Amino acid sequence: NKICPFEQQNKQESFEQPPMYVAVMTYVGYGLVTLFGYFRDFLRAVGLEKCHVAQEREEQKDFTPLYQDFENFYTRNLYMRVRDNWNRPICSLPGPVFDLMERVSDDYNWTFRFTGKSIPNVINMGSYNYLGFAENNADFLKSVADRLQRYGAAVCSTRQETGNLSLHEELEQLVAEFLGVESSMTFGMGFATNSMNIPALVGKGCLIISDELNHTSLILGARLSGATIRVFKHNNMCSLEKMLKEAVCSGQPRTRRPWRKILIMVEGIYSMEGSVVRLPEIIALKEKYKAYLYLDEAHSIGAVGPTGRGVTELFNVNPGDVDVMMGTFTKSFGAAGGYIAGKKELVDYLRSQSHSAVYASAMSPAITEQIIRAIKCITGKDGSTEGIRRIRQLAENTRYFRARLKEMGFIIYGGDESPVVPLLLYMPAKVVAFAREMLARKIGVVVVGFPATPITEARARFCVSAAHTRDMLNQVLHHLNEVGDNLCLKFSRRKHPSRPDPCEETNS
Numbered sequence: 001n002k003i004c005p006f007e008q009q010n011k012q013e014s015f016e017q018p019p020m021y022v023a024v025m026t027y028v029g030y031g032l033v034t035l036f037g038y039f040r041d042f043l044r045a046v047g048l049e050k051c052h053v054a055q056e057r058e059e060q061k062d063f064t065p066l067y068q069d070f071e072n073f074y075t076r077n078l079y080m081r082v083r084d085n086w087n088r089p090i091c092s093l094p095g096p097v098f099d100l101m102e103r104v105s106d107d108y109n110w111t112f113r114f115t116g117k118s119i120p121n122v123i124n125m126g127s128y129n130y131l132g133f134a135e136n137n138a139d140f141l142k143s144v145a146d147r148l149q150r151y152g153a154a155v156c157s158t159r160q161e162t163g164n165l166s167l168h169e170e171l172e173q174l175v176a177e178f179l180g181v182e183s184s185m186t187f188g189m190g191f192a193t194n195s196m197n198i199p200a201l202v203g204k205g206c207l208i209i210s211d212e213l214n215h216t217s218l219i220l221g222a223r224l225s226g227a228t229i230r231v232f233k234h235n236n237m238c239s240l241e242k243m244l245k246e247a248v249c250s251g252q253p254r255t256r257r258p259w260r261k262i263l264i265m266v267e268g269i270y271s272m273e274g275s276v277v278r279l280p281e282i283i284a285l286k287e288k289y290k291a292y293l294y295l296d297e298a299h300s301i302g303a304v305g306p307t308g309r310g311v312t313e314l315f316n317v318n319p320g321d322v323d324v325m326m327g328t329f330t331k332s333f334g335a336a337g338g339y340i341a342g343k344k345e346l347v348d349y350l351r352s353q354s355h356s357a358v359y360a361s362a363m364s365p366a367i368t369e370q371i372i373r374a375i376k377c378i379t380g381k382d383g384s385t386e387g388i389r390r391i392r393q394l395a396e397n398t399r400y401f402r403a404r405l406k407e408m409g410f411i412i413y414g415g416d417e418s419p420v421v422p423l424l425l426y427m428p429a430k431v432v433a434f435a436r437e438m439l440a441r442k443i444g445v446v447v448v449g450f451p452a453t454p455i456t457e458a459r460a461r462f463c464v465s466a467a468h469t470r471d472m473l474n475q476v477l478h479h480l481n482e483v484g485d486n487l488c489l490k491f492s493r494r495k496h497p498s499r500p501d502p503c504e505e506t507n508s
Contacts, residue, residue: 018424096124147167172339179319183342184339195224202260202263206263210231213272264294267300268301270299271420276314292324293324337371399416411492426456447460
């Protein structure tokens with residue numbers, strides 16, 4: 001058999017498989033939940049249990065229903081029972097620690113009531129605050145306050161009409177310089193940066209080859225474009241090359257005409273897996289088969305690379321080799337919105353063709369100034385070394401947190417450089433118990449399960465920040481170690497050298 005030249009995976013990425021019994025018990029858990037769900041539905045049907053779910057009004061019974069009852073089976077029988085683990089209201093700055101509003105439910109989470117109390121100083125391990133720019137430091141935010149005072153809260157117009165400020169043009173120039181490309185343009189919403197710009201780049205007669213784990217905004221943009229979509233296995237270069245080769249050789253279905261464009265869509269860091277794109281190999285393939293590359297750096301820009309310039313810097317590749325560079329300001333920059341960057345011809349085309357540019361309101365002046373402030377801090381243009389300190393602190397915190405979790409025996413996914421750290425929990429009951437137990441220890445975590453993940457791969461997703469101190473991380477690790485033992489979550493079969501409990505270590 002012919003061996004694919006890309007067969008060897010990146011050694012620094014970990015996707016360890018659990019023991020077989022874990023997968024079996026996970027399916028058994030979901031099976032029991034489903035059986036009890038049908039039993040509760042029967043009790044509701046005969047009137048022995050109160051039905052809280054939204055229903056069609058009696059006078060509309062003869063109409064075609066707006067939704068199918070079975071589609072809500074999972075929601076009403078599993079999600080509602082554990083809904084307290086999501087949508088928790090925060091009543092403070094969401095920095096490295098935050099305060100949560102205390103709430104209780106008297107009807108199994110169908111409704112909540114607030115007690116009037118708060119849960120203070122919960123360590124925040126769920127926000128995408130990678131560089132700690134979600135802060136409330138009056139000295140740092142003085143320029144943002146000044147812009148708010150001068151320009152107001154919003155421009156209430158599109159850039160093409162009366163909403164184009166000098167601030168917007170300054171930001172776009174800074175973004176282009178930061179990324180090392182010719183030009184850039186910014187948008188007020190990160191999700192719309194993908195979903196509204198992809199349809200402007202490809203259409204009928206074009207082919208999109210998308211990584212199977214791409215974000216919903218990329219998937220929506222691809223569907224709206226009308227282009228043909230094919231999906232390759234996550235970070236699998238053999239799968240990608242096979243699809244590229246078939247696309248070039250076979251052309252469009254039925255007509256066999258060549259595709260107008262072939263666009264490869266990938267992310268820099270995958271937000272649910274913590275894995276890093278294999279960028280050099282993808283660039284080599286896109287050049288070999290004359291395709292275009294669309295790179296979403298929502299989670300990688302500012303978070304990886306020696307100076308925070310993303311995966312192109314991490315792999316030391318020329319940014320000009322990426323045809324469309326996309327990113328958001330909602331993570332590392334502590335703001336909102338997104339950008340598209342690349343050649344000047346690309347950006348000029350999108351200014352007139354992108355629905356997100358033509359119809360959406362321009363970015364708020366205060367948000368624009370916040371992003372400018374963050375970029376100047378990262379690049380040192382503010383005259384300080386605070387930005388590079390944060391980038392190095394994030395890298396140090398990421399390596400330390402990942403290494404300690406591996407030593408404890410947890411299964412974690414992703415690359416060593418990724419500040420997104422998924423910790424695998426697998427079984428539905430353990431997901432719920434883990435989230436509640438961690439909150440009881442004043443640690444805020446994000447847990448994710450089916451259908452957002454494969455049914456056997458429910459997980460907790462930690463996001464490391466430069467704002468986390470070593471004491472905070474040690475406290476989190478100490479509690480993780482105890483909860484992992486109590487709930488039997490340490491499924492890894494790999495051996496790592498053990499170290500003392502993090503809370504017993506002294507800071508250097």
